[in-house]
Amino acid sequence: MHLYCRHKRRRVRPRLSTLAAVGFMAAMAVLLAEPVRAGSTTPDLAALKARYARPAQIPYPADNPYSAVKSELGRTLFFDPRLSGPSTMSCASCHNPSLSWGDGLPNGIGSAANKLGRRSPTILNLAWASAMGWDGRADTLEQQAVGPIQAPGEMNQSMPKLLTTLATIPGYRDAFEAAFPGEPVSEKTIGKAIATFERSVVSAKAPFDRWIDGDETAIPEAAKRGFVTFNTKANCAACHSGWRFTDDSFHDIGLPDADLGRGKIVEGVDLLMHAFKTPGLRNIAGRGPYMHNGSIRAMTAVIEHYDHGYTQRASLSTEIRALHLTETDVLELVAFMQTLTSKDPAIELPTLPTEAMN
Ligand code: HEC
Ligand code: HEC
Numbered sequence: 001m002h003l004y005c006r007h008k009r010r011r012v013r014p015r016l017s018t019l020a021a022v023g024f025m026a027a028m029a030v031l032l033a034e035p036v037r038a039g040s041t042t043p044d045l046a047a048l049k050a051r052y053a054r055p056a057q058i059p060y061p062a063d064n065p066y067s068a069v070k071s072e073l074g075r076t077l078f079f080d081p082r083l084s085g086p087s088t089m090s091c092a093s094c095h096n097p098s099l100s101w102g103d104g105l106p107n108g109i110g111s112a113a114n115k116l117g118r119r120s121p122t123i124l125n126l127a128w129a130s131a132m133g134w135d136g137r138a139d140t141l142e143q144q145a146v147g148p149i150q151a152p153g154e155m156n157q158s159m160p161k162l163l164t165t166l167a168t169i170p171g172y173r174d175a176f177e178a179a180f181p182g183e184p185v186s187e188k189t190i191g192k193a194i195a196t197f198e199r200s201v202v203s204a205k206a207p208f209d210r211w212i213d214g215d216e217t218a219i220p221e222a223a224k225r226g227f228v229t230f231n232t233k234a235n236c237a238a239c240h241s242g243w244r245f246t247d248d249s250f251h252d253i254g255l256p257d258a259d260l261g262r263g264k265i266v267e268g269v270d271l272l273m274h275a276f277k278t279p280g281l282r283n284i285a286g287r288g289p290y291m292h293n294g295s296i297r298a299m300t301a302v303i304e305h306y307d308h309g310y311t312q313r314a315s316l317s318t319e320i321r322a323l324h325l326t327e328t329d330v331l332e333l334v335a336f337m338q339t340l341t342s343k344d345p346a347i348e349l350p351t352l353p354t355e356a357m358n
């Protein structure tokens with residue numbers, strides 16, 4: 001069901017990236033001869049695996065192409081608490097690299113120690129995403145980045161004040177001039193710099209990817225069976241599809257709360273009531289508590305939700321149905337999801353430019 005997905009055409013600028021080129025072709029011949037579960041209705045494993053190959057490069061939009069100085073400026077802004085009104089909170093307060101770019105809390109906490117309505121999602125792998133936010137309210141990373149800065153409940157900053165502050169810090173003035181020659185420091189250039197940095201936040205290769213690339217020893221047998229269950233009996237791949245494990249679309253999976261999600265953004269579509277963006281599953285094992293409201297703590301509990309724990313209502317996705325999973329199925333699904341955890345390179349914290357002495 002990709003009905004509500006937005007497909008945007010973006011010119012992809014090839015760039016060498018940290019992602020290695022995908023080398024799964026060589027492994028195919030070996031895999032074809034090696035069914036995961038002998039005697040059952042084994043799907044064509046090679047074809048299944050081919051759907052999960054990683055892309056070779058990060059896509060950057062034509063109207064905000066990559067440059068190293070821009071990405072570096074974006075990284076500095078992302079970690080700078082001066083972007084918030086009280087100068088206490090940066091983007092990284094809620095999107096913390098040591099917590100897989102989330103905050104590990106059921107709900108985000110704003111700069112006035114206030115509880116937000118939803119959980120802080122990871123910003124991993126968003127270069128490929130077509131809508132931002134649990135409800136997809138922003139179309140691009142550029143648009144999204146300037147939202148939390150000014151949101152009273154989040155960073156509570158006045159944009160004119162921030163522009164003045166940044167323009168008076170020599171290090172920032174120079175960095176903006178290098179990244180956007182001849183342009184003033186503006187909401188637009190702040191958004192572009194942060195978005196460029198965010199696109200570079202990509203999960204590294206996980207054991208799962210090494211298996212996809214042909215290393216049969218990279219993941220346990222139970223995880224291989226879990227992968228097949230994920231794609232067949234458990235129907236997870238109906239929504240968590242492709243190497244990021246998301247269809248970038250919106251679904252009601254039957255979580256019992258009053259939040260209408262996408263239904264508040266696009267009104268009058270019954271199926272979008274209680275619908276939220278399908279989160280990617282990279283590094284999922286360390287990213288709990290789960291869901292837009294942080295209501296599910298354990299991965300086994302997530303699977304039990306899909307098996308039989310969902311709320312029946314008119315907007316419930318037609319892909320959600322009783323699964324009749326066995327205990328072994330559940331454990332193997334968890335074993336599979338654990339293979340999506342990558343050891344990402346440590347993020348070097350930027351040196352924040354200091355204010356001019358006078
Ligand atoms: C107070 C905590 C907090 C701060 C600070 C914060 N965010 Fe977020 N962020 C959230 C929450 C909560 C959401 C989900 C909002 C929603 O969908 O309703 C979110 C969503 C996002 C998303 C969308 C992710 C996705 O998968 O769709 C991006 C990108 C993002 N934030 C980037 C940023 C940037 C850049 C900054 C700094 C300018 C920032 N955030 C500051 C809590 C925070
Ligand atoms: C109908 C589409 C759909 C199907 C089928 C589906 N999911 Fe999801 N999944 C979603 C959506 C949408 C969310 C976010 C829901 C929310 O927060 O309201 C989600 C959330 C999750 C999360 C939490 C992610 C996070 O960052 O909080 C996990 C884990 C997960 N799903 C795993 C699975 C597994 C395992 C299966 C199969 C048993 C499955 N999903 C089947 C759409 C789906």
